[in-house]
Amino acid sequence: MCRFKFRVNVLQISVVYGLRQASKTEKNLKFLLQKVLKQSDVGSLGRIVLPKREAETHLPQLESRDGISIAMEDIGTSRVWNMKYRFWPNNKSKMYLLENTGDFVRANGLQEDDFIVIYADIKCGKYLIRGVKVRQNGPKSEGKKPAKKSHRDLSSTAASISSPVAQAVR
DNA sequence: ACAACATGCAGCGGC
DNA sequence: CCGCTGCATGTTGTA
Numbered sequence: 001m002c003r004f005k006f007r008v009n010v011l012q013i014s015v016v017y018g019l020r021q022a023s024k025t026e027k028n029l030k031f032l033l034q035k036v037l038k039q040s041d042v043g044s045l046g047r048i049v050l051p052k053r054e055a056e057t058h059l060p061q062l063e064s065r066d067g068i069s070i071a072m073e074d075i076g077t078s079r080v081w082n083m084k085y086r087f088w089p090n091n092k093s094k095m096y097l098l099e100n101t102g103d104f105v106r107a108n109g110l111q112e113d114d115f116i117v118i119y120a121d122i123k124c125g126k127y128l129i130r131g132v133k134v135r136q137n138g139p140k141s142e143g144k145k146p147a148k149k150s151h152r153d154l155s156s157t158a159a160s161i162s163s164p165v166a167q168a169v170r
Numbered sequence: 171a172c173a174a175c176a177t178g179c180a181g182c183g184g185c
Numbered sequence: 186c187c188g189c190t191g192c193a194t195g196t197t198g199t200a
Contacts, residue, residue: 065191
């Protein structure tokens, strides 16, 4: 039961944002996971490494390393990308990844240090993905969220939303 | 010491 | 020959 660590950071603000938006549209979005993108995630490989624990907890169980195909609706553009969720064997463990992410990354102009958030639409049983840019000094600040790369200095704020998943699930 | 993960890179297939 | 696929290896953070 101690499997949940309180990995609190500012990026979770996006969860609240997502839920508000969900209320407005009467769609129920459940936060699944997020990933700060590395160079290898936004490069030409077109694949994004997903955090293991969150993936195993919130995404479908994978029977084989070939994984499954997942339709991901881009929250920003409403476009739907057909991605693949799979894993690789790695040491005695597994590495989880999302493939065919190249178009999504390019369409959103995502770069290193930007991040993605993945939600599940409870109502439709769909998956949704959102790319969030974190430009602090880009040519044009296109950041959708004012979230900056802070450390863990929002403990008090975070405390009030300490369990976004629990809130999302009700 | 161990687990997660960012990236290197070999092998293979398409051009 | 070049790019992609799939794993291996090095690095970094956690216990």
